[in-house]
Amino acid sequence: MAGANIGRLMSRLQKHDVIALGAPIFIHHFEAHPRYLPLTTAALSGVAQSERQGVTSVITLMELTVRPHQLGRPVDAVQVATSLARHATDFLSNDCRLARLQPLLDVIVLHDFLA
Numbered sequence: 490m491a492g493a494n495i496g497r498l499m500s501r502l503q504k505h506d507v508i509a510l511g512a513p514i515f516i517h518h519f520e521a522h523p524r525y526l527p528l529t530t531a532a533l534s535g536v537a538q539s540e541r542q543g544v545t546s547v548i549t550l551m552e553l554t555v556r557p558h559q560l561g562r563p564v565d566a567v568q569v570a571t572s573l574a575r576h577a578t579d580f581l582s583n584d585c586r587l588a589r590l591q592p593l594l595d596v597i598v599l600h601d602f603l604a
Contacts, residue, residue, distance in 0.1 A: 511584060
């Protein structure tokens with residue numbers, strides 16, 4: 490289903506040398522989410538193969554190790570600050586609310602690439 494859109498996602502990512510990775514990217518990948526796994530695999534492969542640098546913050550580690558609903562929603566500002574400090578030019582996530590960052594970062598929402 491998502492296979493037809495992998496090329497479109499990669500086309501967006503290829504414009505960037507440094508990409509910020511939101512926690513949902515890792516969560517969907519580690520849980521092998523049937524709709525998102527092809528997209529997360531493609532995105533993370535580019536980082537693993539040194540095609541681009543991936544950055545994230547300690548908030549991601551917290552979300553991966555502690556159930557986020559027990560803590561409430563972590564502050565997006567920490568993710569964005571980490572991204573900007575590491576000179577990321579895009580933010581790959583699955584949180585459409587981050588679109589408001591568009592002037593600062595090219596926000597790429599994984600859900601937009603589903604068929």
